[in-house]
Amino acid sequence: MLQIVPVDARDDGRFTVWYSALRAGATAGRHAPIVVSATAMRSQLLHQTRAVRHAVGAFDGDQCLGTAVLERDTQDNTHLGELDVNVPPEYRRQGIGTLLLQQLLGIAAGVGLTTLLGEVNVVDETSPGLAFTVRHGFHSVHTENRLVLDLPAVTRAD
Numbered sequence: 001m002l003q004i005v006p007v008d009a010r011d012d013g014r015f016t017v018w019y020s021a022l023r024a025g026a027t028a029g030r031h032a033p034i035v036v037s038a039t040a041m042r043s044q045l046l047h048q049t050r051a052v053r054h055a056v057g058a059f060d061g062d063q064c065l066g067t068a069v070l071e072r073d074t075q076d077n078t079h080l081g082e083l084d085v086n087v088p089p090e091y092r093r094q095g096i097g098t099l100l101l102q103q104l105l106g107i108a109a110g111v112g113l114t115t116l117l118g119e120v121n122v123v124d125e126t127s128p129g130l131a132f133t134v135r136h137g138f139h140s141v142h143t144e145n146r147l148v149l150d151l152p153a154v155t156r157a158d
């Protein structure tokens with residue numbers, strides 16, 4: 001049975017499965033994606049400072065089918081939260097992203113946030129992030145181009 005539950009970063013096995021799902025969802029279909037490393041994410045969750053992160057996962061037994069993180073600052077812009085929802089391609093369009101987002105909305109309301117921000121990477125017209133967020137009431141306020149130059153591999157002679 002699918003359950004949306006908080007992630008305990010002290011639980012190695014659980015965290016590893018959760019992070020793999022985050023990475024699979026965040027990198028799918030993208031060229032040279034930049035995704036937070038497992039080490040950095042674990043450290044951020046274990047050592048909460050003024051930036052607080054709420055991490056949840058969609059688990060079916062030991063399997064993780066999707067992840068969501070809400071980040072907020074406890075000192076500046078305390079009305080704002082930034083969210084990141086990731087569902088691996090094989091589990092998409094089954095309502096999992098929506099369940100994860102709803103969980104974050106509940107957490108956000110509970111701590112008094114009034115505005116949520118998110119970032120989506122749009123590769124082409126099939127990229128799901130924009131359709132998903134617009135479907136849930138977000139609107140786009142800012143667009144950036146991400147430029148990539150692939151360099152030839154360098155082989156050292158020495």
Ligand SMILES: CC(C)(COP(=O)(O)OP(=O)(O)OC[C@H]1O[C@@H](n2cnc3c(N)ncnc32)[C@H](O)[C@@H]1OP(=O)(O)O)[C@@H](O)C(=O)NCCC(=O)NCCS
Pocket residue numbers: 025026083084085086087088091092093094095096097098099118119120121126127128129130131132133135
């Ligand atoms: C965006 C993402 C989280 C959606 O997860 P999901 O589990 O597939 O989402 P849901 O099944 O709950 O979709 C809810 C609704 O969003 C819209 N939607 C989602 N994916 C879509 C797609 N590929 N094309 C068009 N609409 C889409 C639809 O309205 C959908 O409802 P429907 O399936 O009944 O038509 C997932 O595709 C993903 O991880 N993408 C990469 C990361 C990302 O962009 N995250 C979002 C912003 S933080």
